[in-house]
Amino acid sequence: MTGWMRLLCCCAALLFGLSACGDDSSSTDTGGEDAETTEDAATEVPTDVPGETPTDTPGEVPVDVPVDVPVDVPSDTPVDVPTDGTPTMCDLYCGPVVDAGCRGGPPTLEACLSGCATVVATCPTEFGALAACAGDTPTIACDAGGSPIVTGCEAEHAALLGCMGGGPCGNYCAQAVLTTCSETPESYAQCAANCHGSAAACTAEFSDLSTCAGDTFTVGCDTLGRVAITGCETEYADLMQCAVLDPCTAMCGPTVDEGCTAGPPTLAACVTGCAGVAGNGCIEELTDLGECAGADPTIVCNTSDRPVVEGCETEDAAFLTCGS
Numbered sequence: 001m002t003g004w005m006r007l008l009c010c011c012a013a014l015l016f017g018l019s020a021c022g023d024d025s026s027s028t029d030t031g032g033e034d035a036e037t038t039e040d041a042a043t044e045v046p047t048d049v050p051g052e053t054p055t056d057t058p059g060e061v062p063v064d065v066p067v068d069v070p071v072d073v074p075s076d077t078p079v080d081v082p083t084d085g086t087p088t089m090c091d092l093y094c095g096p097v098v099d100a101g102c103r104g105g106p107p108t109l110e111a112c113l114s115g116c117a118t119v120v121a122t123c124p125t126e127f128g129a130l131a132a133c134a135g136d137t138p139t140i141a142c143d144a145g146g147s148p149i150v151t152g153c154e155a156e157h158a159a160l161l162g163c164m165g166g167g168p169c170g171n172y173c174a175q176a177v178l179t180t181c182s183e184t185p186e187s188y189a190q191c192a193a194n195c196h197g198s199a200a201a202c203t204a205e206f207s208d209l210s211t212c213a214g215d216t217f218t219v220g221c222d223t224l225g226r227v228a229i230t231g232c233e234t235e236y237a238d239l240m241q242c243a244v245l246d247p248c249t250a251m252c253g254p255t256v257d258e259g260c261t262a263g264p265p266t267l268a269a270c271v272t273g274c275a276g277v278a279g280n281g282c283i284e285e286l287t288d289l290g291e292c293a294g295a296d297p298t299i300v301c302n303t304s305d306r307p308v309v310e311g312c313e314t315e316d317a318a319f320l321t322c323g324s
Contacts, residue, residue: 092138096140104189105146143187154178161174162174172227175219179227181221184227191281194281194282209232247274247287248275288319293309
C-alpha cells in the first residue's frame with residue numbers, strides 16, 4: 001500500500017472512531033507494562049511520516065484523482081461512437097421505400113425499420129445480397145402488386161421474398177417472377193396467392209408436385225406458357241387442372257347455355273377468361289365460388305345481363321373484384 005493510501009485509511013479510521021492503522025492484535029488496555037508498550041508504539045509510528053508532509057495531503061490526493069480520471073474518459077467515448085456509426089441497410093432502404101408510397105409498402109418509417117429488422121434476422125444471407133446490389137442509394141419502384149422493389153435488383157429481391165415465404169411456394173415464386181413465359185406472374189404476391197390457393201384447394205395434387213420437385217428445382221415455360229417446375233410438368237398440369245380448369249369448366253357450361261348478352265359466347269372463351277382471372281392471384285376466390293356453386297350451378301343473368309351463379313352473388317363479386 002502506498003504512503004498516501006495508508007494515510008487515507010488512517011484518517012478514515014479515525015473519523016469513524018476505529019483503531020487507526022494499528023495491528024488488530026494491539027491492546028487497548030491502559031494499565032501496566034502493556035500500557036507502556038502501547039504508548040511507545042504510538043509514539044514511534046508518527047516519526048515515520050516526514051515532518052514536512054502536510055496534514056491535509058490525505059484529503060487532497062483522493063479528491064483530485066477520482067474527479068479527473070472518470071469525468072474525462074467516459075464522457076467522450078459513448079457520445080462519439082453512435083454518432084459516427086455507418087448507417088445500416090435498413091436506414092438507407094426504408095427512407096426511399098416510404099417515399100415511394102407503394103400501396104403494399106410500409107406506411108411509416110418506424111414500421112419499415114421494424115419490419116426490416118425482422119427480415120434481416122430471418123434471412124440474413126438473402127438480405128445481404130440485396131443490400132450489396134442496392135448499394136448506398138437504392139432506387140425503389142412499385143411492382144405490379146403494389147409492393148416496393150429495388151430497381152435493378154429484381155433477382156435478389158425475389159430470392160429474399162422466397163426466403164421469407166418459405167416452403168415450396170417460396171422457392172417456386174422466387175424463380176417464377178423472373179421468367180419470361182407468357183403467363184409469368186406479375187408480382188411475387190400474385191404468385192404466392194395462387195400457389196397457396198392451389199395447395200389449399202387440391203392438397204393431393206400439390207403434394208404430388210412437391211414430392212416430384214424436392215427441395216431444389218428449376219422452373220420453365222410449359223406448352224401453355226405457364227411457369228412449370230422442370231421435370232414435373234405432368235404434376236404441375238394436374239394441379240392446374242384441379243385448381244383452375246375444373247371449377248371454371250363446371251361453371252362455364254351452364255353460363256354459356258344461359259346465353260346472357262354480356263356473357264362469354266363459347267365454352268372455350270369462358271374457360272379461358274375464368275382461368276385468366278384466377279391467374280391474377282385469385283385461385284382462392286375461384287375455389288370459394290366453385291364450392292358455393294356446387295356440382296350443378298344455376299346461372300342467371302343480372303340487371304346488366306351478365307351471368308351470375310345464383311345464390312353465390314357475394315363469392316361471384318369477390319372473384320371478379322380480385323381479378324380486376
